[in-house]
Amino acid sequence: MTTTPDRARGGARNNPTERAVTRESAPPDAPARETVLTVEGLDVHAGSTRLLHDVTFSIQRGERVGLIGESGSGKSLTALAVMGLLAEGVTATGQVRLAGHDTELLGASERRMSQLRGDRMAMIFQEPMTALNPTMKVGRQVAEVLTQHRTADRRAAARRAVELLGQVGLPDPRAVARSYPHQLSGGQRQRVVAAIALANDPLLLVCDEPTTALDVTVQALVLDLIVRGVEDRDAAMLFITHDLAVVATVCERVLVMYGGRIVEAGPVTEVLGDPQHRYTQGLVAASDLERARTGPGRQPLDTIAGNVPPAGRFPDGCVFRNRCAFATEVCEQVPPWTPRGRHEAGEHASGYACFHPVGSETGE
Amino acid sequence: MLLRLARRFLVLLVSLAVASVLVFAFMQVLPGDPARVALGMNSSDEAVAQLREQFGLDRPLLVQYADWLGGVVTLDLGVEWVSKAPIAPQLVDRLAVTGWLVITAMVLALVIALPVGTWMAVRHRHADGVLLSAISQVGVAVPAFLAGIILITYFAKRWQWFPSGGWVPPAEDPVQFLLRLALPAISLALVQASMLARYVRSAVLEVLREDYLRTARAKGLRPMQALTRHGLRNAAVPIVTVLGLQLATLLIGAVVVERVFVIPGLGSFLLDSVAARELITVQTIVMVLVAAVLIINFLVDTVYLLIDPRLRVGHR
Known part of the structure; x- marks a missing residue:
């Protein structure tokens, strides 16, 4: 999807200066946008x-x-x-x-x-x-x-x-x-x-x-x-x-929501390519057509165990813990937000809230 | 759309024809000789035979039916059997009286029910909405004649703000006309307004849940703006259906209320004719009432087409 800056502007409005912001693809190290x-x-x-x-x-x-x-x-x-x-x-x-x-x-x-x-x-x-x-x-x-x-x-x-x-x-x-x-x-x-x-x-x-x-x-x-x-x-x-x-x-960026909370956030390539939260991992695996088609033995798509509970019936602490294979006692606490890398839009723009992020099992 | 209207009109004509046959046949199967019934049980055989001959009651039924229907269509209804008074002018006068009464009552009912019903729907979670809803429930249960008697007791007898009955044509004295129209119209309107308000409430509640109302809000319309500009027209379809049914009930309800207020309308005419055993007059009045109901239904169908563009596409 390309930008065509000279396309007819939507605005027939009376404030041209406010509207006529020409959008060029921002260079990666541009100052933070509004x-x-x-x-x-x-x-x-x-x-x-x-x-x-x-x-x-x-x-x-x-x-x-x-x-x-x-x-x-x-x-x-x-x-x-x-x-x-x-x-x-x-x-x-x-x-x-x-x-x-x-x-x-x-x-x-x-x-x-x-x-x-x-x-x-x-x-x-x-x-x-x-x-x-x-x-x-x-x-x-x-x-x-x-x-x-x-x-x-x-x-x-x-x-x-x-x-x-x-x-x-x-x-x-x-x-x-x-x-x-x-x-x-x-x-x-x-x-x-x-x-x-x-x-x-x-x-x-x-x-x-x-x-x-x-x-x-x-x-x-x-x-x-x-x-x-x-x-x-x-x-x-x-x-x-x-x-x-x-x-x-x-x-460009994605927020992953589960149980009324944002459990992971970040640039699309990071979150979908290398998810940290176990819920995101499950979501991505459930959409991984590539592996289902070409993987060994043509495996069926992975699914996330269990169902989304009805509103108000999510567990306290980590909302995903009753469906998560990695949940332990510590998950009864609300997991803190762990920023991932640095994002111009602040620490909530990229990160996750999980005690057992993907890759942590080797360390413990 | 025109095709659809034409088809509906055809249906109307056919229903009218069928209704006329039914009304005529119904009067024929009533036991006894209509001429003797009209003249009384003690009348002489000669007088009865004379009446039968004079009004063609001895002719074949098919001829009698054709003659009667022809008369109804051309408004050449002849005279009453006993009093010899011409029927047509009476019918027209009394139809006008009942028309005033019914239409005023309907307009009153609408003017009350639309805002009240809408309010009941918008505030259905609040005390005032529930209270109004309960009041309307009571209103539905009060028959029009009882409302009429209560209104006469207070507004005509105790406080003497209005005359207790009678009729003055609008051309003669507009003020007296309105004064005399007020109480009977209100007593008819109260019940209808209560019922209508409940239908308005449920129609508006339905519309409030519609996606397009949320779209309207997302466009920046305030809740009431969204409801009046986008909701009411869509709520109108079920309301118009009920309105048509109510007009028909009002015509019937008017028969009783005209008695209570001594108003010379179609209802009194019908009851008087029954009392006088003027079968041909009764038959004609019943036909007029049936025709009115059928025509109202036709108009309701037409109004649907105006309200909802989706109905305008004629189906093959």
Whole structure:
């Protein structure tokens, strides 16, 4: 996926200096990029059940960070907490901050949050078939996000909506703008959702498994346009998926989540190529098609023993210890975060939380 | 879409035809000679024979049916058997009275039920939402005539804010018209509003769980904005269904409420005609009521098409 700096900028906005950041691939020793999203000590509870615990990470401008883990590990919940879209009765504590806004977002008013949502931070959801209003024309649904944030008046918004639909690769965007969602395919609808999310050139784009529900043939196309949209705007991206191959192609850095905690983080090549946490090791082994195909005796794929417990039923201490072959008594304590190497985004950008990391068995 | 409408219209015509046959046949299988019933048991055989001849009751059934249906379609309904009063003008007048009553009640019910039902859904986890829900449950259980009697007792008798009954056409005296319309319309509307509010509540609850509402929130719409701009239209489909059914029940409910408030509507006309044993008039009024219900259903189907674009694609 290449960057084309001279592509049409998304912004018809009134502040060109803020927007016209030309993204060139940063040289490896470039000074630290601006941090767009900071999440610190995020806890999420539903009643007395703890769903997320001490989730800490940050994303820099132009950085694409993956969030992986099995279903039920808390990935979507993290995204919804960041967006302030948690269901009624689900509460978040901790800190979420967005670049350029001093206020802490978890405590912010609904009014303040709705000003940010769809403008400074946007989200693409998993299920394109139901994400659009079936009784409203597609063009109006795109235009609405512009008029809502007063980016454009009604007329200009309608025109801009057609442009945006064209930018996400929809053929005959005028006709698409006039159609209803049910007249479009799943892939087309997801492009529309992407057009809505990118309309106001957000600082942060959160994608919750945006291609999981799509045909394999369409997945790559939609992924490509999302990544291009993000690159063009030099936006930060949090990309949720359970598909390691997708993470490897889309993201630079990855967070591994299990039991409502981040158990490992780091550059994609490090985490997926040389995992430290036993859970990550299991995940990678379970996706290792290469070995299953060519390994001795054509072994079946490795699986992680047991199932993801229901929310609130994870063991204390290390959340993975009841499924981990290496767990010992010490794992009844919460494993501390062990930074791995040095990363410009801080010690939480790369490291793991495991008492018995991969390779430690020889030493003991 | 036009094709679909045309098909629905055809269905309407066929249902009307079938209904007319049923109504006619039903009146025929009633025991006894309608002419004798109309004139009374002690009437002379000559008088009965004369009436039978005068109104063609001695003709074959098929001819009688065709004659009656022709009359209904052309609004040339002839005169009542005994009083000889022409039927058509009475029917039109009384239909207008019932129309005012039913439509006012329906509009009132909608105006109450939409916001209250939405509030009940949005606040369904809070005390006020639950309380409203409980009140609506009670409202459903109160029959319209009882509500009418209670309203008369307090608003007409004790405080004398409204007349207790009667009717003044709107062209004659608009103020008196409204004063006399108020209590009967409210007593019909209360039950309907309670019921409708419960349906609005469940339809809105359903919509609140929809993905597109979350998308709307992600676009920066505040919760109420998202609900009103994206939710209500989608919630409208089940609500319109109930609305159609309710209009039909209102027509029937009006029969009783018109009695309580002494209003010369279709309901009173029906009861009077039954009492006077004017079978042909009864038959015609019943047909008008049935036709009204069928036409309401047709309109409901049409409104579906306007609300939900997905239904507009005609199936092969």
